[in-house]
Amino acid sequence: MVPITVAQIATGTRNMLQASVTICVPGTSTCQTIDNIQVDTGSQGLRILASALAPTLVLPSVTASAGSTAASCTVFGSGYTWGSVRTADVRMAGLVAAATSIQVISDPAIPAVPTDCSNSGLPMLTATALRSNGILGVGPFRADCGSGCAVTALPRWYYGCASGACEAATLPVGQQVTNPISRFATDNNGVVIELPAVAAAGAASVTGTMTFGIGSQSNNLLGSAQVLPSNSMTGFVSTTFQGQTYGTSFIDSGSNGLFFPLSSVPRCGFWFCPTTEQSLAATVAGNNGTTSNVTFTIGNATSLFASGNYALSNLAGPASNYFDWGLPFFFGRRVFTAIEASATPAGNGPYYAF
Known part of the structure; x- marks a missing residue:
């Protein structure tokens, strides 16, 4: 169980459910706890702004086809994120999702956003635009795309980046950006979100819980x-x-x-x-x-x-x-x-x- 909050944030946006997440270089104790991560049951996988990561937290890149560096375009109702696919140990409430693929948004190590991704709405590539330091997708699926992206190079999903450009590429399901709950050793079949009731006029802030497992x-x-x-x-x-x-x-x-x-x-x-x-x-x-x-x-x-x-x-x-x-x-x-x-x-x- 981890605490979750709805409170005032820098952009003034209402009803932003947030938690803290610890990520580590896989298999090491080199870790960082990142606050102000939006909790999202409508998506899958952890997405963190590169600007929120400490320089010492060097996460391994995931390789796409022909040895290229894997990148991800993720389209939401309010816009899109673009960034590299890297692996990290994701830690919450004493549970560890080991060597799990995450998206690092606005990673300077990969080329600019491909046109078919940038045409997908508003860019959510900064803390102001994203209204958080990242998104924790705890929705009903294990990976953000699934078998379709493993078989076919679909635009606006996964890309292989090499020689200064990125092209749509396939990526095995196990390497796609993954719902970290599904990779916990226990309590890995879902999540329970509980928030208190609020009055008709609302509340300045509330604190609830996110409990892993069902x-x-x-x-x-x-x-x-x-x-x-x-x-x-x-x-x-x-x-x-x-x-x-x-x-x-x-x-x-x-x-x-x-x-x-x-x-x-x-x-x-x-x-x-x-x-x-x-x-x-x-x-x-x-x-x-x-x-x-x-x-x-x-x-x-x-x-x-x-x-x-x-x-x-x-x-x-x-x-x-x-x-x-x-x-x-x-x-x-x-x-x-x-x-x-x-x-x-x-x-x-x-x-x-x-």
């Missing part, structure tokens, strides 16, 4: 949580809201709001701004038909931002044709994310439970 210790038992199996390829579940079903739905601690289609509420920029707080209901369904009813609220984003609070359970904005259960969903809940093909007392992942 059903492996007394503090990570499923109890009465409803298990919702997700799609084994995409990790998606479905959400039915106001008579419409959105098959592209996901539970994502890396999104700082709830994002979904809703035309009946006024907007203020990227956010909803109802004149009074709105109480809503939806049904989340797993791919086996199991359902769980969810009630939630959305507040006026302008008022919420003006409050000066940074933990907001009712911050929401519009989306086109999907339902993103972002960080507000986690307040007041224990949310389980089970990793693909990993055995748990409720069956193999991937699934969500809450």
Whole structure:
């Protein structure tokens, strides 16, 4: 178990869930603990800004095809990261993910961003743009791409860099940027995130816990949580809201709001701004038909931002044709994310439970 926090950060961004992570040169005691790492159930793998690494922490490079240096382009909803693929021992709560591939963002040792990556949105290549020192992806899969990238050189995924240029390349699954939980010796089948409930006006900060494993210790038992199996390829579940079903739905601690289609509420920029707080209901369904009813609220984003609070359970904005259960969903809940093909007392992942 490690502490996780939502608090004021330098960019003023609300609902940024963060933790500290220790990384080491593989097999050594040359280590560094890095704070302000975003915890993200919507992605896989650890990504650290090169600028956050001490010069003494020299991490081995991963080799791509024909002896070239492996690099990674990772596309998120808010932009992309670009950097080298290197190996590190990742340590959290006394557990070690040994010799695990991570992404080092803006690594000066590799060439500039390829065009097909840089065309993928806003560059998140600095602490200001990334709003953190890195991202800890603890989502429902072991690797960030999987077998597709091991077989085919896909643009906007992995590259081999040589002679001052980078070209799309294949990379074996075992060398891809990896969810470190899956490489722990124990408590490696998923994660439990627990945050306290907050008032309608929010809270200046909150502290919760991230517990590794599901059903492996007394503090990570499923109890009465409803298990919702997700799609084994995409990790998606479905959400039915106001008579419409959105098959592209996901539970994502890396999104700082709830994002979904809703035309009946006024907007203020990227956010909803109802004149009074709105109480809503939806049904989340797993791919086996199991359902769980969810009630939630959305507040006026302008008022919420003006409050000066940074933990907001009712911050929401519009989306086109999907339902993103972002960080507000986690307040007041224990949310389980089970990793693909990993055995748990409720069956193999991937699934969500809450």
